[in-house]
Amino acid sequence: MPSAADLRRAAGAVALAAVLAVGGAPAPDAGAATRARVCVTSTVVLDSPGGFTVGYLFRGDRVTISRRSKNRKWARVSTPTDLRGWVRAKNLCRR
Amino acid sequence: MFRSHLRTAVVAAVVTALVTAGGAYAVDVVLNPGASAVVVEKPVTIKAGERNPVDFPGLRGDQAGEPLPKGYVAVGYRVSVTQGREFLYPSFTVSCPRGRRLVTFAGEGPVTMQLVGPNPFTRRTGVGYRGKRSWAIIVRYNDNEIRSGQTISATIYALCR
Numbered sequence: 001m002p003s004a005a006d007l008r009r010a011a012g013a014v015a016l017a018a019v020l021a022v023g024g025a026p027a028p029d030a031g032a033a034t035r036a037r038v039c040v041t042s043t044v045v046l047d048s049p050g051g052f053t054v055g056y057l058f059r060g061d062r063v064t065i066s067r068r069s070k071n072r073k074w075a076r077v078s079t080p081t082d083l084r085g086w087v088r089a090k091n092l093c094r095r
Numbered sequence: 096m097f098r099s100h101l102r103t104a105v106v107a108a109v110v111t112a113l114v115t116a117g118g119a120y121a122v123d124v125v126l127n128p129g130a131s132a133v134v135v136e137k138p139v140t141i142k143a144g145e146r147n148p149v150d151f152p153g154l155r156g157d158q159a160g161e162p163l164p165k166g167y168v169a170v171g172y173r174v175s176v177t178q179g180r181e182f183l184y185p186s187f188t189v190s191c192p193r194g195r196r197l198v199t200f201a202g203e204g205p206v207t208m209q210l211v212g213p214n215p216f217t218r219r220t221g222v223g224y225r226g227k228r229s230w231a232i233i234v235r236y237n238d239n240e241i242r243s244g245q246t247i248s249a250t251i252y253a254l255c256r
Contacts, residue, residue: 042207042237044152047222052153053200054222055209058237082220083209 034065036077039093045085049074054085063092129180133234135187136173141252143167149201151254168195168255174206174234175248178241186215190229191255197224198256200232204249205240208232 038061045055049069057063063077068089075089141148147163148171157164170191191197202208211231212221224230232251241247 042202042205044201045209046152050153052198052225053151053208053210056202056207056235058235058239060237060239081209084220085222 035062035095036065036075036092037062037095038087038091040091043087043091045077045083045087047085049086051086055083057083057087062095063087065092131179131181131183132177133183133185134175135234136175138190139171139173140192141169141171148250149203149252151199151201151252153199154254166256167198168192170253170255171250172252173248173250175246176206176234176236176241177246178238178243180243182238184233184235186211186231186233188215188229188231189251189253191253195255196226196228197230198254199225201252201254202249203252205247206234206236206249206251208251209235 038057038059040059042056042058044053045057046052047054057077057079061079063079065075065077067076068074069086073089074086075092076084076086077092078084141163143165144162147157147159147161148169150159151157151169154164154167157167163169168191170189172187172189189197189200200208200210209232210220210222210224211217211233212219213227213230215231217231221230230253234251236247
């Protein structure tokens with residue numbers, strides 16, 4: 001008779017297999033945060049792509065990109081100063 | 096970057112008190128020897144039809160240099176920063192004229208802003224300023240490109256409707 005631990009282990013293995021079967025690995029932009037820095041004199045940070053102002057970033061400011069818009073023109077970023085919002089992707093470059 | 100939340104809070108309190116009283120005010124070495132000195136001048140109001148000083152993000156149809164669209168009022172706060180040995184990022188409360196509500200913010204030049212929240216003591220950044228009469232902001236400037244003793248200044252604008 002299988003123990004409760006055996007059952008849990010088996011259930012975990014089945015769940016993992018199911019995730020792998022449907023391609024559960026996230027797309028690069030969906031989950032992986034990448035780091036970048038601002039490479040223009042200053043750029044506005046908006047609450048949504050084309051939205052309203054949340055703050056500004058300056059050249060050299062470091063950001064973490066959590067996602068991109070569908071058209072890839074906007075990147076959602078966060079900063080060490082607790083500033084979160086969307087900036088034009090063309091204003092960012094790799095660290 | 097924000098080395099002391101307590102210091103920021105103290106500065107915020109002083110600036111808030113001073114902005115309530117109106118007129119230009121300064122935050123400097125009295126509170127924090129060696130820190131940057133920041134001066135916020137009395138706000139200037141730009142009415143609809145007058146020259147629009149900046150492009151306001153989120154507002155369609157406006158353009159810097161063109162008349163400010165009907166129904167809007169812009170409030171400009173001239174801010175000067177003299178860099179000291181320590182960086183200082185004071186916050187103050189931006190207010191629309193009586194009967195008006197915030198639409199968006201804009202900055203031009205080397206001194207800009209970052210939202211804080213409904214008041215300078217908000218612990219988490221609040222972005223829901225639209226429809227509110229006032230909102231607290233932090234003065235931000237590029238600390239990579241300013242030398243000790245150098246003074247930079249620019250105007251931070253709030254658009255109200």
